[in-house]
Amino acid sequence: MTGLDGTLAAASVVALHCSLGSGRQWTKLAAGLGGDRFMAPDISGYGVAACGRDWPRTLDGEIARLEPWLAKADGPIHLIGHSYGGAIAFRLATASPYAQHVRSLTLIEPVLPTLLRDTPADARLYDRFARIAQVVSKDIVDGAVLEAVEAFTAFWAGSGPREQFSPSGRLRMIEQADKLPCDFNAALDLAGVAEAARALKVPTLLMSGGLSPYVTQRIVAKLAALIDDAELRHLPAAGHMLPVTHADRVNPEILRHIWRAQKLANLELAKLELTAAAGPADAAQPAGSARRHLVFRRPSFWK
Numbered sequence: 001m002t003g004l005d006g007t008l009a010a011a012s013v014v015a016l017h018c019s020l021g022s023g024r025q026w027t028k029l030a031a032g033l034g035g036d037r038f039m040a041p042d043i044s045g046y047g048v049a050a051c052g053r054d055w056p057r058t059l060d061g062e063i064a065r066l067e068p069w070l071a072k073a074d075g076p077i078h079l080i081g082h083s084y085g086g087a088i089a090f091r092l093a094t095a096s097p098y099a100q101h102v103r104s105l106t107l108i109e110p111v112l113p114t115l116l117r118d119t120p121a122d123a124r125l126y127d128r129f130a131r132i133a134q135v136v137s138k139d140i141v142d143g144a145v146l147e148a149v150e151a152f153t154a155f156w157a158g159s160g161p162r163e164q165f166s167p168s169g170r171l172r173m174i175e176q177a178d179k180l181p182c183d184f185n186a187a188l189d190l191a192g193v194a195e196a197a198r199a200l201k202v203p204t205l206l207m208s209g210g211l212s213p214y215v216t217q218r219i220v221a222k223l224a225a226l227i228d229d230a231e232l233r234h235l236p237a238a239g240h241m242l243p244v245t246h247a248d249r250v251n252p253e254i255l256r257h258i259w260r261a262q263k264l265a266n267l268e269l270a271k272l273e274l275t276a277a278a279g280p281a282d283a284a285q286p287a288g289s290a291r292r293h294l295v296f297r298r299p300s301f302w303k
Contacts, residue, residue, distance in 0.1 A: 011103055011262065012037045012073035016085030019183045020173045022047030028247045032255055041069040043085060045179030055182045058189055059091040076103040078258045082243050084183050086110025094196040104261030106205040106254050108243050109216035115193040116218060125215045133184035145177050152180060160211030160239040197226035203264060204230040205257040207250060209238030216240060231257065
């Protein structure tokens, strides 16, 4: 994606997947973006990062494991996260050394359940999420991994039909399910979500599906009310896996959001350049006089 922002410090796109998934979740988005500055790393415990058992139990720990990938983004970052990956992305954009480099943020049903503890109605949703976390974690500790995967997938199916997995896909989920208690612990451990959301100043796109568990639909709605100028996209016929099942609807929204954030950044850059270049003579120029300007060109993935 060289030239995405028209500057020497070309922007990178980093996309983080859901629990029991992998970076392959973003294959279609990668094709839409093109170039070599798109990164979809496997979160610890999944995909090529499934080796070992010393998994992090906090979102900060997850970010530390992503350090080798994040270090490759030597310029601005357009950050995308879905589900558990959305929780990591939120933490990365609000309370990490990389926060200052985030140029745009896209959160697709991020798992931020502690945001739901402030009112009795929302607290019931939080309690439901905490119960499923307890059930799944206990099943895994007891060695009932198949039951844990069944409970996990049934919860995330929401009010939609249960997803039918291939035998190889189900086997992969069973093999990697041991990481789930760590993911639940990390999501339930995060405090200060509302305060962090209010302080977020980067262009933010929020997406949810109408067939998803109401827990994550409510999280998205509350984030939309807390984050200044956040854009909200709701797909009534989509479930929690909307970036996969409805990629034809989701990916264009992500691309548009990245382009708009990039255009905004270029405008701010142009203002700074004009201010720095302006001298006393420039300040005295009459209205309508010629001044240098910045030409915006859409990146190649937009064609």
